[in-house]
Amino acid sequence: MSKPEDKLKIICLGDSAVGKSKMVERFLMDGYKPQQLSTYALTLFDYETKINGKMVPIEFWDTAGQERFASMHPSYYHQAQACILVFDATRKITYKNLTNWYRELRKYRPNIPCLLVANKIDADLGVTQRSFQFGKKHSLPQYFVSAADGTNIVKLFRDTIKAAYAYKQNPTDYVDQVLAELGNFESGKLDENDEAIFKLTSKEDQAEEF
Ligand SMILES: Nc1nc2c(ncn2[C@@H]2O[C@H](COP(=O)(O)OP(=O)(O)OP(=O)(O)O)[C@@H](O)[C@H]2O)c(=O)[nH]1
Ligand SMILES: [Mg+2]
Numbered sequence: 529m530s531k532p533e534d535k536l537k538i539i540c541l542g543d544s545a546v547g548k549s550k551m552v553e554r555f556l557m558d559g560y561k562p563q564q565l566s567t568y569a570l571t572l573f574d575y576e577t578k579i580n581g582k583m584v585p586i587e588f589w590d591t592a593g594q595e596r597f598a599s600m601h602p603s604y605y606h607q608a609q610a611c612i613l614v615f616d617a618t619r620k621i622t623y624k625n626l627t628n629w630y631r632e633l634r635k636y637r638p639n640i641p642c643l644l645v646a647n648k649i650d651a652d653l654g655v656t657q658r659s660f661q662f663g664k665k666h667s668l669p670q671y672f673v674s675a676a677d678g679t680n681i682v683k684l685f686r687d688t689i690k691a692a693y694a695y696k697q698n699p700t701d702y703v704d705q706v707l708a709e710l711g712n713f714e715s716g717k718l719d720e721n722d723e724a725i726f727k728l729t730s731k732e733d734q735a736e737e738f
Contacts, residue, residue, distance in 0.1 A: 536692045537607055539589040541600075541629045542614035543622040547647040550675035551614065552588050555685040570604070579693050586689060605636035610643070610692035612684070613668070617646040617655040626662050639699060641691035642668050645684060650674040 540548040552573050573588040589604060611633055615622040626644075633642060644663040649655050649672045656672045663670035669687070673680040 534585060536584060536586045536609050536689065536696060537589065538586060538610045538612065538688055538692050539604060539608045540591070540612045540614065541633060542645075543616070543619075543625050543629075546614045546616040546619075546622050547675045548612075548614050549590050551612070551645070551647060551673065551681060551684075552590055554675045554678055554681050556588075577689060579689070584689075584693065586692075599632060602636055605633065608637055608640060609695045610641045610688050611637070612643050612645055612688055614645045614647050617648050617672070618651050623660070623662065630662075630666060639695075641688075641695055642666075643684065643688050643691065644668040644670045646670065646672050647675055649679060650677045 540552065542548055549571065556573055556575060569591055571590045573590065575586045575588065576583055577586065578584070589608070591600065591604065613626060613629055613633070615626055630642070633640075644660075644666075646655060646660065660670065662668075671680055671684045671687075673684055675681060
């Protein structure tokens, strides 16, 4: 039997309607039992998987109904071991708002692994050919996924679980590793490229629905 302290906590962050819930649901597919905590607009998804021959319980935390960026309660971040940070590849505003989400995440959890996700690639396959600077700037691994058709969802969640597990085993090592990787990236004014990337989707930005 696993003990409660063995549990991995993985949080999802990102604007409303980027597809956070749909992604978790897609990964868990059958047999998931979300536990609704309506007071906090929070859904917890329990999952279990084998790592190094041992069953490890995992809890995915998913918020609901954030109309725009608003601060989360600090308990959302408490003891989280990994974060899935999501934007909608067809809506520029959700990409721009990553800065706010990321800033808040780092305020509470400076060192946990954070995986950056461009969701809804089924709606614009061309997006996978583009390079988004936010991930490079902050040295975040980036995934192009579609919760709608399942592309890369399993890989994303498996990698996230591995990263959360590694962080929990040895947080210090993980920080060292990230710092080493940071050295490989140039920081600085790369955001102009992103403007160009999103020009292609500016029509969708203006539409109410897409
Ligand atoms: N085309 C497409 N639509 C998607 C995809 N993922 C989610 N959607 C749609 O986007 C809408 C929002 O998805 P949700 O999963 O509810 O988004 P959320 O991020 O959980 O939103 P909040 O709970 O409000 O924070 C829904 O209508 C989904 O069907 C995707 O990969 N492709
Ligand atoms: Mg949701």
